[in-house]
């Protein structure tokens with residue numbers, strides 16, 4: 001069947017979905033590499049202020065800068081922080097290009113902190129090496145990216161939410177279907193290569209406040225990319241390695257140890273005592289955090305009240321103007337003052353995010369997913385602990401490779417009109433009903449069940465109940481009801497959140513051991529079992545529509561580790577509590 | 581399944597005297613990553629239509645007349 005004539009079709013060579021961090025870099029790279037190619041950057045919000053770095057960033061969490069760290073050291077650090085389950089080649093591909101990207105950004109006008117000698121002022125936050133580079137003027141990153149997109153004449157399509165990847169008969173990614181978030185118009189973008197840059201899946205769990213949009217992640221990042229990749233038949237990896245972060249309680253934003261740590265701040269228990277050696281966000285650190293939180297010495301606090309006035313002012317300047325600037329406003333209403341009292345911390349809701357943990361759509365060191373022509377970069381792809389700089393580097397890697405893939409394809413992709421029509425009907429159905437279940441109610445229910453049954457510590461029977469409940473909710477999908485296009489796009493998001501919740505349960509049930517500290521702490525399989533589980537868990541949709549997992553072996557290491565190094569992240573609790 | 585309409589207190593407030601949406605300004609509406617700011621049909625000024633806010637602040641910072649104030653959503657306060 002042909003594409004229905006009332007659905008507009010736009011042709012481009014490369015389609016980039018998600019205009020936050022990785023997406024803008026990918027789109028600009030395609031043009032730099034091959035100016036003949038046309039590139040579209042499709043964004044459900046507006047590229048001017050979208051994504052995790054909407055208001056800029058406090059610093060680079062993983063800068064590999066000559067003289068401070070080597071790519072080999074970095075690969076070791078990330079291997080150990082991930083309990084050995086990494087594809088070192090893809091971590092190395094990042095590490096080797098990390099410095100080049102810092103210089104490119106510096107060249108574009110992004111300012112990083114330098115010392116008196118003009119050298120980058122890198123700080124130690126990780127357990128072993130030195131990788132944190134502050135950017136106190138980091139509020140203008142989005143503006144700088146925007147200028148580059150304009151310069152290279154990237155076609156920008158704002159306020160369209162991609163909903164499904166389209167494939168041609170040979171199974172190559174060939175564009176997407178998208179829905180206008182303001183008018184509910186359904187459109188098709190036909191492309192010769194597609195790069196997914198849709199960020200983390202940050203709306204799977206419910207924040208402690210109960211506010212659906214009070215998430216750690218930018219809530220626009222709700223797992224659309226994970227669901228789209230899944231339905232396109234791509235593999236997802238390490239999904240059971242949840243993202244869980246230590247945050248300011250209720251505010252649910254970073255505290256932030258990377259800013260305050262180098263200046264003398266630290267994470268403390270109720271007695272003001274340090275209980276972890278290292279504030280770098282890892283599963284092992286989160287497990288100690290969780291234990292303290294649940295103990296008689298809990299809850300956990302950010303301690304700054306011992307610092308000098310100038311230091312506190314410096315911290316406030318960074319924390320209250322960049323990244324999450326409403327932090328100061330939150331403290332005002334609560335009567336929090338870093339000078340006089342410790343500020344309560346808590347753990348975040350769960351999510352999928354390779355930027356901070358390792359969960360995401362599987363990619364190799366070229367940014368390729370398992371679907372030909374489909375690439376992935378940033379928080380939604382599987383390269384662990386990648387953070388902002390990793391999103392930029394993989395955006396660039398994907399841009400280069402997708403440009404090549406698209407240029408080598410000299411057909412006009414043939415699309416399946418019947419699939420497009422069926423998808424349009426699925427998308428618009430909630431708008432055509434007279435009444436039913438509003439998306440926010442269904443979303444709340446899914447996310448509440450995630451908290452009740454999937455938030456670690458994980459328990460087999462609880463996760464089975466979760467799966468059963470998710471499958472019951474699936475039966476309710478024909479009742480989803482939207483009163484306007486805005487609610488309709490939330491209804492589409494809700495369906496993707498349900499997909500992600502189900503994936504979180506299935507992947508977690510599959511791995512019958514504990515690993516990555518709190519991220520996959522299974523009470524009924526409390527030990528790490530390298531014999532059976534030193535591997536990636538891959539999740540995908542089989543041709544008959546079933547959600548299944550299999551084990552992907554770990555590729556031979558390219559950087560060897562000795563036994564002492566392997567243990568480094570297992571000793572994060574301070575030996576004897578020291579008074580601050 | 582019939583539905584009810586709930587009241588909810590919203591975090592973002594627009595000062596209608598300062599807002600120049602009637603002169604064509606759409607800045608806050610354009611930049612909001614969650615698309616929750618719209619034109620209020622009754623007044624022609626910008627307002628928050630959906631209680632789905634990340635308290636991220638581009639709307640406030642980018643407004644040319646300083647008409648927008650982002651408060652922390654009540655459930656978090």
Ligand SMILES: Cc1cc2nc3c(=O)[nH]c(=O)nc-3n(C[C@H](O)[C@H](O)[C@H](O)COP(=O)(O)OP(=O)(O)OC[C@H]3O[C@@H](n4cnc5c(N)ncnc54)[C@H](O)[C@@H]3O)c2cc1C
Pocket residue numbers: 017018019020021022023042043044045050051052053057058059060061062160161162163197198199200216217218220221222224225253254323324355356377378379380386387388389391
């Ligand atoms: C609060 C916070 C603080 C952080 N602090 C630091 C830090 O100090 N240092 C550091 O290095 N890293 C930090 N990070 C991590 C870093 O910001 C991220 O790893 C990085 O920005 C991710 O880039 P991305 O392109 O994958 O996602 P994003 O930049 O979030 O972009 C994803 C984009 O995809 C769009 N999108 C989603 N779904 C669709 C769809 N269906 N159709 C169209 N568009 C879609 C979204 O609107 C969004 O614009 C922080 C993250 C957060 C949330």
Ligand code: SF4
Pocket residue numbers: 594598599600601605606607608609626642643644645646647648
């Ligand atoms: S940016 Fe300011 S002036 Fe412009 S529409 Fe919004 S509130 Fe009104």
Ligand code: SF4
Pocket residue numbers: 592611612613614615616617632633634635636637638639640650
């Ligand atoms: S604070 Fe952020 S999410 Fe809330 S209205 Fe303003 S721009 Fe939108």
